[in-house]
Amino acid sequence: MKAKSNVDALLPIKIGLIGGIVAVSIALEGMIQAFSTRDIVSGVISMGHMLLLITLFASSYIAISRSGASQPARVLFAGALSGVVSSSLMAVLLWTGNFLPLGGMFVNATSQLYALLTFKQGVMTGSLFMLILGLVMGASSALVYLLPGRVRQSALGALALVVALGVLQELVTVTSSTFDALTPVIKFLYATNGLSTAGAITIFVAIAGISYLWSQRGTQIQSGINRLPPTSQRALRWTSILVGIAILLLLPKILGLYLSEVLDNVGLYMLMGLGLNIVVGFAGLLDLGYVAFFAIGAYTVGVLTSPELGRAIITDSWWLALPFAIAVAVLAGVLLGIPVLRMRGDYLAIVTLGFGEIIRIMVGSDFLRSILGGSQGVLLIAKPEVGPIKIINPPEFYYLFLGGCLLVIFISVRVKNSRLGRAWMAMREDEDVAQAMGINLVATKLLAFGLGASFGGLAGAMFASKLGSVYPASFNFLVSVNVLSLIIIGGMGSIPGVVVGALALVGLPELLREFAEFRFVVYGAALVVMMLTRPEGLVPEARRQIELEEFREVGKAPPGADAVVLKTLGQP
Amino acid sequence: MFLIGGSILALVIVGSAATLMGGKYSGAQWFDLVVFGVALGSIYALIALGYTMVYGILRMINFAHSEVFMSGPFTAYFLADAWGKSGFLEENPVLGLLVIFALAMTISLVVAVLLERIAYRPLRFAPRLVPLITAIGASFFLQYFFRGLYGPNIKPYPEIAVLKQYLRFGDLRIQYVQILVIVAAALMMAGLQLIVQRTRVGKAMRAVAEDKQTAALMGIDVDNIIVITFMIGGALAGAAGVLYALMFRQVSFIMGFIPGIKAFTAAVLGGIGNIPGAMVGGLFLGVIESLGPSLFLDGLGIPAPQQLKDAIAFTLLVLVLIFRPSGILGEKLAEKKA
Numbered sequence: 042m043k044a045k046s047n048v049d050a051l052l053p054i055k056i057g058l059i060g061g062i063v064a065v066s067i068a069l070e071g072m073i074q075a076f077s078t079r080d081i082v083s084g085v086i087s088m089g090h091m092l093l094l095i096t097l098f099a100s101s102y103i104a105i106s107r108s109g110a111s112q113p114a115r116v117l118f119a120g121a122l123s124g125v126v127s128s129s130l131m132a133v134l135l136w137t138g139n140f141l142p143l144g145g146m147f148v149n150a151t152s153q154l155y156a157l158l159t160f161k162q163g164v165m166t167g168s169l170f171m172l173i174l175g176l177v178m179g180a181s182s183a184l185v186y187l188l189p190g191r192v193r194q195s196a197l198g199a200l201a202l203v204v205a206l207g208v209l210q211e212l213v214t215v216t217s218s219t220f221d222a223l224t225p226v227i228k229f230l231y232a233t234n235g236l237s238t239a240g241a242i243t244i245f246v247a248i249a250g251i252s253y254l255w256s257q258r259g260t261q262i263q264s265g266i267n268r269l270p271p272t273s274q275r276a277l278r279w280t281s282i283l284v285g286i287a288i289l290l291l292l293p294k295i296l297g298l299y300l301s302e303v304l305d306n307v308g309l310y311m312l313m314g315l316g317l318n319i320v321v322g323f324a325g326l327l328d329l330g331y332v333a334f335f336a337i338g339a340y341t342v343g344v345l346t347s348p349e350l351g352r353a354i355i356t357d358s359w360w361l362a363l364p365f366a367i368a369v370a371v372l373a374g375v376l377l378g379i380p381v382l383r384m385r386g387d388y389l390a391i392v393t394l395g396f397g398e399i400i401r402i403m404v405g406s407d408f409l410r411s412i413l414g415g416s417q418g419v420l421l422i423a424k425p426e427v428g429p430i431k432i433i434n435p436p437e438f439y440y441l442f443l444g445g446c447l448l449v450i451f452i453s454v455r456v457k458n459s460r461l462g463r464a465w466m467a468m469r470e471d472e473d474v475a476q477a478m479g480i481n482l483v484a485t486k487l488l489a490f491g492l493g494a495s496f497g498g499l500a501g502a503m504f505a506s507k508l509g510s511v512y513p514a515s516f517n518f519l520v521s522v523n524v525l526s527l528i529i530i531g532g533m534g535s536i537p538g539v540v541v542g543a544l545a546l547v548g549l550p551e552l553l554r555e556f557a558e559f560r561f562v563v564y565g566a567a568l569v570v571m572m573l574t575r576p577e578g579l580v581p582e583a584r585r586q587i588e589l590e591e592f593r594e595v596g597k598a599p600p601g602a603d604a605v606v607l608k609t610l611g612q613p
Numbered sequence: 614m615f616l617i618g619g620s621i622l623a624l625v626i627v628g629s630a631a632t633l634m635g636g637k638y639s640g641a642q643w644f645d646l647v648v649f650g651v652a653l654g655s656i657y658a659l660i661a662l663g664y665t666m667v668y669g670i671l672r673m674i675n676f677a678h679s680e681v682f683m684s685g686p687f688t689a690y691f692l693a694d695a696w697g698k699s700g701f702l703e704e705n706p707v708l709g710l711l712v713i714f715a716l717a718m719t720i721s722l723v724v725a726v727l728l729e730r731i732a733y734r735p736l737r738f739a740p741r742l743v744p745l746i747t748a749i750g751a752s753f754f755l756q757y758f759f760r761g762l763y764g765p766n767i768k769p770y771p772e773i774a775v776l777k778q779y780l781r782f783g784d785l786r787i788q789y790v791q792i793l794v795i796v797a798a799a800l801m802m803a804g805l806q807l808i809v810q811r812t813r814v815g816k817a818m819r820a821v822a823e824d825k826q827t828a829a830l831m832g833i834d835v836d837n838i839i840v841i842t843f844m845i846g847g848a849l850a851g852a853a854g855v856l857y858a859l860m861f862r863q864v865s866f867i868m869g870f871i872p873g874i875k876a877f878t879a880a881v882l883g884g885i886g887n888i889p890g891a892m893v894g895g896l897f898l899g900v901i902e903s904l905g906p907s908l909f910l911d912g913l914g915i916p917a918p919q920q921l922k923d924a925i926a927f928t929l930l931v932l933v934l935i936f937r938p939s940g941i942l943g944e945k946l947a948e949k950k951a
Contacts, residue, residue: 066758069761069762070758070761070762071761145691146691146762146763147762147763148762148763148764149761149762325742327742327745327746329749380931380934380935381934381935384934384938387673387674387741387745388881388934388938390674390745390749391674391874391877391881391930392930392931392934394874395874395878395927395928395930395931396927396931398874398923398924398927399924399927399928399931402920402921402923402924402927403921403924405920406920406921406924407920408915408920408921518870522749522753525746525749526750529746558761559757559761561753561754561756561757562753562754562757562758562760562761564750564753564754565750565751565752565753565754565755565756565757565758566750566754567750568746568747568749568750568751568753568754569731569732569747569750569751569754571750572736572739572743572744572746572747572750573732573735573736573747576739576743
């Protein structure tokens with residue numbers, strides 16, 4: 042690194058160009074426009090502009106840290122240069138858009154976009170503004186880089202929280218509206234659209250202060266807890282678990298109808314994620330057709346309980362149909378498992394994808410219409426009952442999903458630490474060695490497929506009764522991709538990872554409705570970036586975390602993603 | 614296992630026999646279907662070449678290849694549309710089409726190379742699952758990125774009057790667009806075969822596919838050869854995309870998904886890593902898919918058999934992978950277990 046510390050302009054320019062391309066793409070994808078109506082700080086900055094600023098800031102920051110500069114002047118130079126290069130690409134976009142009818146090709150290159158990017162100042166002043174903006178963001182990233190580590194962390198953390206609170210205004214206000222005492226606080230913090238200026242500053246200062254203090258005292262408090270006698274430690278743990286359960290039980294009351302619906306979806310995907318996690322995360326078998334089991338569960342319940350299909354109802358109880366749904370899904374899982382047992386990983390992916398598509402085409406075809414309802418689907422599916430209570434609305438379904446998730450999490454945890462779980466992981470690491478150690482590959486793989494499919498079937502059964510109807514269109518490939526993304530981003534093989542992944546990938550897009558349009562671009566990019574930089578996921582599985590920490594302690598980490606990938610995944 | 618295979622085979626034979634006895638379709642109709650199948654199959658073959666070459670060298674499925682296929686013609690649509698409206702394409706169909714092909718092939722080539730550089734190269738030595746997931750992510754990213762750029766609507770490719778006419782031999786007829794597709798695909802495949810078998814670059818490609826380390830020791834720039842492979846695969850996919858757009862006259866961000874899986878099936882069918890295999894596999898799949906619904910599904914009395922056309926291809930894929938995973942012509946490369 043030292044040899045490079047001469048004023049090296051090439052790297053900041055290169056990274057600045059990449060940042061600029063990202064910024065232009067964000068603009069042409071329509072993200073800035075879509076998010077421009079949502080203010081983070083009311084009347085000061087919208088989320089659309091924030092996206093642009095974050096891109097400029099992040100690319101300059103990366104340019105600085107990659108250049109390895111340490112003297113203030115050089116840091117400032119690298120940051121400012123990279124920021125200006127990025128923003129000059131944006132200026133190029135503005136000028137091109139001014140002279141060429143880009144809108145004919147790029148649907149989002151509208152006058153509204155230009156107005157947003159030039160702050161309604163026309164192309165001349167606007168592009169000048171843009172350059173200054175790049176300079177300012179580059180310089181401020183340099184300043185942040187020069188701050189001492191602890192201050193920097195607190196400041197960035199507080200800033201992130203301000204952005205999050207601004208974006209999630211609806212969630213915060215709805216949640217707090219159940220507690221009357223909080224009303225004045227909320228009134229102070231929020232304007233009608235986004236945070237109020239005073240509120241934003243208050244939050245920033247308060248959180249930065251607290252997190253700075255915590256970073257000094259946090260370890261002390263932690264070790265204080267560790268020094269407590271074991272009995273009170275256990276008591277502390279149980280209390281926090283009980284509080285957690287109480288909050289989980291009260292959530293629908295606090296959140297109201299719409300947010301309960303969101304939670305239901307999160308629960309649904311969590312169930313599927315936990316199922317796919319067994320197949321992909323534990324056993325290392327990449328399954329791209331997981332939606333098939335979901336569809337099978339849903340259709341089994343539909344066919345068994347719906348009076349629509351012109352024959353006598355087989356049963357009108359959801360609970361009676363449920364075991365059948367799970368059994369049929371398991372059967373399908375095992376049947377799919379048998380032929381693909383000897384297949385290589387990548388063939389497995391494509392065969393399971395094909396299997397998912399076959400199921401979808403079959404249920405939608407006229408061929409099986411008399412049994413499965415064809416493209417019109419199955420209607421009037423039974424709702425579950427618990428004693429005298431009929432579960433109909435989202436808040437009631439929430440408890441069903443909560444129960445399902447807790448049960449499935451319990452099973453996952455127990456299985457993971459069992460002999461079977463260890464066999465799966467051994468198989469994931471190296472099939473040949475696992476076999477040599479006496480693991481029966483056939484039985485182990487089939488159990489993974491079967492158990493994974495059973496969770497999918499359960500999710501499907503719940504989905505069918507929640508909607509009351511099933512259509513073939515609900516079971517497309519995107520569901521599989523969604524589930525796969527959430528377990529990979531959460532952390533393959535990690536059960537808390539699935540929970541985090543489901544909240545982030547299913548919960549967030551529903552709270553930010555403008556985001557729905559971009560979710561697959563973002564998921565795709567997130568998968569690639571995740572694999573390149575952090576293949577173990579957001580909440581890594583303990584085993585991999587330990588490996589990673591050992592690797593960091595050795596301190597031989599060469600820069601660059603590939604080395605990290607090799608090391609964390611245990612390859613030579 | 615063989616029970617399942619045997620019963621499927623029996624169903625196909627019974628179904629075909631029933632249709633042929635029934636005489637529902639005339640000879641000319643069968644001819645139409647076969648020609649359509651060959652044209653479709655040549656497109657599959659062109660895409661399959663990209664899968665097979667990359668697999669041969671990197672031992673990975675380039676899932677995003679279907680998006681490489683989509684990106685070229687989707688971008689070239691704007692040029693084709695402008696020329697279609699101004700009448701330029703009607704007056705100079707040859708020149709116009711050549712430029713459209715060149716543009717689409719360039720765009721696809723660039724996308725393929727960027728894909729390799731950004732997403733695949735850093736992960737070349739990672740365990741198999743990692744690049745595979747990256748490829749799936751890249752595929753989705755590209756699909757929805759182009760959707761964001763050009764919009765979600767299906768766009769109609771301009772109609773060229775010459776291509777709509779038929780070449781007739783008595784009862785039989787072939788549409789000119791189908792001739793164009795078949796001839797263009799055949800030319801490109803012949804060109805590829807020439808490059809791979811007769812040039813230094815081709816020799817280097819074969820060497821890298823055989824053994825990367827030894828090839829590097831022989832003075833071959835492996836990175837460079839991989840980039841060239843992606844370039845060739847990308848250009849072929851872009852050309853295939855324009856042919857597809859001319860035949861079906863529509864483009865959209867999702868257009869690559871199904872042809873992509875079909876082409877992968879074709880590559881596996883012919884034996885992955887095997888270049889002539891991909892061509893044979895593509896043609897075979899195209900003809901089966903075109904004839905299948907009318908030939909054996911109709912005979913079995915299944916209503917609306919065309920709906921199940923895609924299911925035939927997927928079932929074929931599953932069956933091939935179970936019974937003959939090395940494909941019709943066999944894998945050219947010794948399988949190295951990952």
